[in-house]
Amino acid sequence: MTNFQSEATVGDLGEQGILDAILPLLDSSKASLGPGDDAGALRVAGGEVLVSVDTLVENQDFRLVWPSGQEHKAYDIGWKSIAQNVSDINAMGGNSTGAVISLSLPGNTPLEWAKDFAQGVTDAIKYLGAEELTILGGDLGKASEISVTTTVLGESEHGKILRSGAKPGDLLAVAGHLGDAGAGLEVLEHQSDSAAWNRAVRRLVAGQCRPVPPLGSGPRAAEAGVHALMDISDGLIRDSTRMAKASGVSVDFDLEVLKKFAERLKPAAALTKQEPMKWVLHGGEDFGLLAAFPKASDVPEEFTVIGKVTARSGRRSVVTVGGNPVVEGAGFDHFS
Template sequence: MTNHPVKKLPTVGDLGEQGILDVILPLLDSSKAALGPGDDAGALAVSGAEVIVSVDTLVQNQDFRLVWGSGFEHKAFDIGWKSIAQNVSDINAMGGVPTGAVISLSLPQNTTIQWVRDFAKGVSAAVEGLGAQRLSIIGGDLGKASEISVTTTVFGECEFGKILRNGAKPGDRLAIAGRVGSAGAGLAILDSDKQWENWNRSVARIADSQCKPTPPLESGPRAAQAGASAMLDISDGLIRDASRLAKASAVNVNLKSAVLKKFASRLDPAATLLGIDPMSWILDGGEDFGLLATFPQDVNIPEEFTVIGEISAQAGRRALVKVDGHIVNGSRGFDHFPVAADR
């Protein structure tokens, strides 16, 4: 039996910075930019008077693992997808439309060029698949690091005006659009000891919600046009983000569990596999990047939003979040730097 030598895949260290760029740039559409990658800075043609900006970072072993506890390999394509999804979600949460992005990619020297190519394909697929038609990748940066790190900055415009977190008023209805709890359930599946080869399709679909989140990009501008009073995306968990809205607006948020349980029922395959109450993912799971918005009583709420509660006046010194009238800890959910009380 003849042993054939294993073909060595080229790495970023083999090609150098320009060689890496030569691989990435043809995969990214910059045709909508006034000036795309290649100069010292990119340029966007701005039609309005104001540009909104958001930045976020994905770090290996903090925000994703190359191989999860379940043995599932986190694909470079999915990391590229998520780097776009989580940032365009922030623009969406202010009622805006994403128009441009720059990406800083730091890599270990032994990262394969195929990984880089797949990452760029994921970025491009997210722009198209999420419906961010006006978004153009206009530049970025490459660097060497001991672990993979992706920092993405996205710019956008608000045709119907900015929607902030501080506009909720007593009597407003509280509603969500998009997924809630799916990404949290997906994270639990990915990092469990339930090996991925044994997942059924329903479980695999939930796990994919963590790897490739799908923020409802048309819903942000539609909510702004309808007259939403406050809005933010659910990135760190419904309770934690509802608490942020309550604090910013100096109001109380009152959630109704009966409505939320309808969302929880969709997570039954993960709950059965792991033996976990799916409501924990609904209340505390983040990274679905759905929208949490408040609407005055005289406003017609867009049909993709589901009313899950209401806003009431703040009675004491603290803005509170309640579920069925019971106060819950607003610091629940995800925090990069949890204090002792959160642990």
């Protein structure tokens, strides 16, 4: 038996370090696009199939009861399991067509919990506008904690859009919200009485528990000639760093425009005594889209221009805000 006692742990490395270590060991030679973007692509007769998978685990990605006292409904877990995966297909410029779901539950889980979960899945597909998506099957198993793994398949009429195509001179634009889900998570983790939350705070909590990715904006961006595209699942700075490094460029965000996104987060900031710009820059799981467009006339109306792409310089930071360097490692990490 191999002795792993002196080896680094997954907790030591963090999510990106783990990926850097294991991806070279995995054979993706039969894929037309392997790991590295929001979804992979597999050649099939007549075209490609986009593939994405995500997992939600109890006490890692959600709590059944939060420190605020708010119960996390099974319905919302079902909703989010769909939302985060169709977002990945959207981020490739595609539409979701099929899904399989693996659900693992403790044996004492009430049947009503499982039914509420399934209703959340069904309603998310309808509400989000993923009309072509159908549930193909999945797996049900017993576990010591709740775990949901959802795999979604999709296709793109205009061909897959990668995060590696950004070019100096491109405009950076975002569709959807920035910071809502991060603010909502902070509220859920805060020791406050959830019964006293006002309407604005509850809206932000819903952004965390029941996100609404801008489906349709991915294909529209592809049709408009977008150079690079990805979803914002781990925070604007962390994900834009990935786009910049994949494209060999730097990016600079307009601070004044980002401040406008922070305005809607002030109710959560007042409750938790936090700075709202933290969530705009580093909050994840809004599942909006970050796109690099060649020129302003190419930007669809639902996108907001928030910055620009610049040439990479040896000493220049990959990501800056108003010309000032930011902490690139901040944002969501499963192992932080």
